[in-house]
Amino acid sequence: MYRITKREKLIYITLISVILAILLLSVITDVYARYSSTINGTGDIELAKWEFKVNDKKEGEAFDINIKSDSNEEKIAPNSTGTFKLLLQNNSNVPAEATISLNEFFLNTDVETQVLKIYLDNTYSDNQLFDIKTKNISLKLNSESQKEITFYWKWIATSKDQVIAENYDGFTISAKVVGEQTLIADNEDIDVKLIDKWLKY
Numbered sequence: 001m002y003r004i005t006k007r008e009k010l011i012y013i014t015l016i017s018v019i020l021a022i023l024l025l026s027v028i029t030d031v032y033a034r035y036s037s038t039i040n041g042t043g044d045i046e047l048a049k050w051e052f053k054v055n056d057k058k059e060g061e062a063f064d065i066n067i068k069s070d071s072n073e074e075k076i077a078p079n080s081t082g083t084f085k086l087l088l089q090n091n092s093n094v095p096a097e098a099t100i101s102l103n104e105f106f107l108n109t110d111v112e113t114q115v116l117k118i119y120l121d122n123t124y125s126d127n128q129l130f131d132i133k134t135k136n137i138s139l140k141l142n143s144e145s146q147k148e149i150t151f152y153w154k155w156i157a158t159s160k161d162q163v164i165a166e167n168y169d170g171f172t173i174s175a176k177v178v179g180e181q182t183l184i185a186d187n188e189d190i191d192v193k194l195i196d197k198w199l200k201y
Contacts, residue, residue, distance in 0.1 A: 052179035
């Protein structure tokens, strides 16, 4: 009668153990596979629109400044007064801060001057004087809002006026307006204020 040796017993036991381990592993793997989930998702976000204009002109387009004399005359002389306006249009979805810088030159020259005094109201008082050589104007605008700024000018007569009239044809007013997004909340109080020219632009 054939008798199984110890060595053969060990081989059989090892094979049976391996087979059982494989079967058990397959059962465990199958259990874990049943509890596996993969879920994907997406989220969309819209960009806030940015559109800032001056007198209906956007960046890259030059806007016109309509300088008017109170006497409705095409030419001005010492003691003349008048106005010009800038319409600031914040068509953006965010609040904006605007900085306005003005300069004055003799017409058709690059000679900078300030013969015309610029004021922020029609009282022409010193506390409303806008010294364009040293100051800028800063103001805030709510989203999707606009504000019209009226500047009042006056040619205050001096002893130099005759020399000016003999050598120059008139004046050019140039304006630079920079609009930037600001973090103020909409409906916050909005004031026009003068700031030192060297602080900004």
